[in-house]
Amino acid sequence: MNKTIHRAETRGHANHGWLDTHHTFSFAGYYDPRRVHFGALRVLNDDTVAPGEGFGTHPHDNMEIVSIALEGALRHGDSMGNMQVLRPGEIQVMSAGTGITHSEMNASATEPVKFLQIWVLTDAQGHTPRYNQLELAPARRNELRTIVAPEGRGDEHVGWIHQDAWFSTLDLDKDHTVEYRMKTPGHGAYVFVIEGNVKLADEELGPRDGVGITDTDGFLIKGDTDARVLIIEVPMR
Template sequence: MKTTVENVNTIIHKADTRGSANHGWLQSRHTFSFANYHNPERMHFGVLRVLNDDIVAESQGFGTHPHRDMEIISIPLEGDLKHEDNMGNKTIIKSGDIQVMSAGTGIMHSEYNANADEKVKFLQIWIFPNKKSVQPRYDQITLNVEDRKNKLQQVLSPNEEDEGVWIHQNAWFHITSLDKGKYVNYQLKDPKNNGVYAFIIKGDVTINGESLNKRDGMGLSNIEEITIESDSDAEVLLMEVPMTL
C-alpha cells in the first residue's frame, strides 16, 4: 500500500448512521445531507454530494422535477426503473445498467418503478460538475457484469471515449464483485487531487485494514492505492473524485 503523505485521511460512515426517510412509497438512506436530513459533518466527500440508497414501492416513483448544474448517476441494484425527461427520453434501466444525466442549464425528469409486483432498489449519486451551464445530456449503458468478477470494472470516467458512461468531472467509478477470499488493488488515477469513496453494496470486506459491512461507506484521501479484501462474497462501488469543490 502506497501513500502520498504519511497521514492518510480516512472517514467511515457505518450503514446504521446514515440519514433516513420513509415516505411509504419511498424508503431512502442518505450517506450525506439530503432533503430533511441535515448533518453539518456529512455535507459531501469532495465533489461527491449525494449518495442515496433508495427503495421504491411497486408502481410508485418520483414525479417530474427539475435539476440544474449537477451530474446525476443512477445505478439500479434490483428491479426496473422507468425514466422520462423533457428531452424526449423514455427508457427502462435495470440491474447491470448505469444511467447518467448532465443537468447543466436545466432538465426535468421523472423516475418510477416500472413493475407492479416488485420493489426497485437503486443508488442515486450526485456529483458537482467542473463545468456549469452545459447543454443537458442523457445516457445509459448496459454493462457486462462478468467483467467485474474478482476484478475492477470501470463504469464511469471523464472521457467520452473511455469505458462506461462519462461526466463533466475528473472522476472515475469502478465496481467489483469479489468471491470470498479474493482481493483487488485500486490505484488512483489522480492521487494528487482526488480521493476515493468506497460503498459496500453487499457482503463484508476489509479496505486498508478497516472492516466494512453491507451499505457501509469509507472515504480515503492523501493516498495512491487501496486494497479491497473480501471477507465474504461481496460487491463494492469505488468512486474516485476530486477533493476540492
C-alpha cells in the same frame, strides 16, 4: 492515508411508505454539517421505491447524476423526450447542465425497485443537458470494472460525466484481495459496500457501510465474504 467511516446505520433515513431511502450525505430533510459531501461527491442515496410509485417530474441543474439499478426496473422520462427503463446491468448518466426536468417511476406494479442515485459536482456551470443509458460490460470476479469516466476516457460500456471522476465496481470473492490505484494524484475515493463484508485500511466494513479514503495513491480491498463494492474516485477540491 486518511479515512472517514460512515456506518450504514448512521446514514440519514426516511420511510415515506412509497419510498424507503437512506442518505450517506446531507439530503432533503437530513442534514449533518460533517456529511455534506466528500470532495466532488455530493449525494449517495440508497432508494427502494414501492410498486407503481416513484418520483414525479422535478428539476435539476448543474449536477452530474448517475443511477445504478440493483433490483427491479426504474422508468425514466425527461424534458428532452427520453423514455427508458433502467434494469440491473445498466446505468443512467445525466448531465443536468442548464436545466432539465425528469421523473423516475417503478416500472413494475408488483415488485419494488432498488437503486443507487449519485450526484457529482460538475466541472463547470452551464453545460448542455444530456442523458445516456447504457449496458455495462459483464463483471468479472475479482477485477475492477470501470462504469463511469471523464469525457473521452471510456468505451461504449462506460458512461461519461463532466468531471474528472471515475466509478468502478468490484465483485470480490472471500479471502481475495484487489488493489485500487488512484487515476489522478490528489484524488480521494469513496468506497460503498453494496453486499457482503470487506476489509479496507484495517477497517471491517459490512453491507451499506462506506469509507472515504484520501492522501494515498491506492489501497487494498479484501473480501471477508463474497462481496460487491462501488468505488467513486473524485477530486477533493
